[in-house]
Amino acid sequence: xxxxxxxxxxxxxxxxxxxxxxxxxxxxxxxxxxxxxxxxxxxxxxxxxxxxxxxxxxxxxxxxxxxxxxxxxxxxxxxxxxxxxxxxxxxxxxxxxxxxxxxxxxxxxx
Amino acid sequence: xxxxxxxxxxxxxxxxxxxxxxxxxxxxxxxxxxxxxxxxxxxxxxxxxxxxxxxxxxxxxxxxxxxxxxxxxxxxxxxxxxxxxxxxxxxxxxxxxxxxxxxxxxxxxxxxxxxx
Numbered sequence: 762x763x764x765x766x767x768x769x770x771x772x773x774x775x776x777x778x779x780x781x782x783x784x785x786x787x788x789x790x791x792x793x794x795x796x797x798x799x800x801x802x803x804x805x806x807x808x809x810x811x812x813x814x815x816x817x818x819x820x821x822x823x824x825x826x827x828x829x830x831x832x833x834x835x836x837x838x839x840x841x842x843x844x845x846x847x848x849x850x851x852x853x854x855x856x857x858x859x860x861x862x863x864x865x866x867x868x869x870x871x
Numbered sequence: 872x873x874x875x876x877x878x879x880x881x882x883x884x885x886x887x888x889x890x891x892x893x894x895x896x897x898x899x900x901x902x903x904x905x906x907x908x909x910x911x912x913x914x915x916x917x918x919x920x921x922x923x924x925x926x927x928x929x930x931x932x933x934x935x936x937x938x939x940x941x942x943x944x945x946x947x948x949x950x951x952x953x954x955x956x957x958x959x960x961x962x963x964x965x966x967x968x969x970x971x972x973x974x975x976x977x978x979x980x981x982x983x984x985x986x987x
Binding site for chain 1: 914917966979
């Protein structure tokens, strides 16, 4: 079992729709969870961080965490073509151990 | 916010030569920096954890004698790819951050290495 698992996609949604990205992790002791966005040929940039169960909203983005189910998700509302990128789920198992999922490629069609 | 500078952004070298990539934390001190490698259409793979003033910790399967890491100060870590070969061609990315409390990593812009 991979430490951090994501569907590789591609996930395609029409402009204005909600994009839903999912991630599961194996280490139940993980404490910090992150979503990074990576455009082709660029390095990842942090979109959201979440540390406690529930939802966290920031603009069009909502991160959801369920530690019991070891599940993290990212919802993008009113998706825009500029949201087309690869989204990486990252889990910090302890202070010096960040693991990344393989990433989900999202395409938002105009 | 935290800024991580990485240089060079692109490098092309001949097979057998060595290439050094620098990673600097510009507005904070980073006792720990991380080096990742990313092949096309694949995810980030952690290569090693760079610790200031001590030896780097390498991930399984990463040759420490081939990928030399030096973290001589709180703001600079370097990765040297020694005797580079075409299969070393990849996107190398460093990151650093405050790894307590928020545990947020900031990434450098990455260095694309092409070995001819």
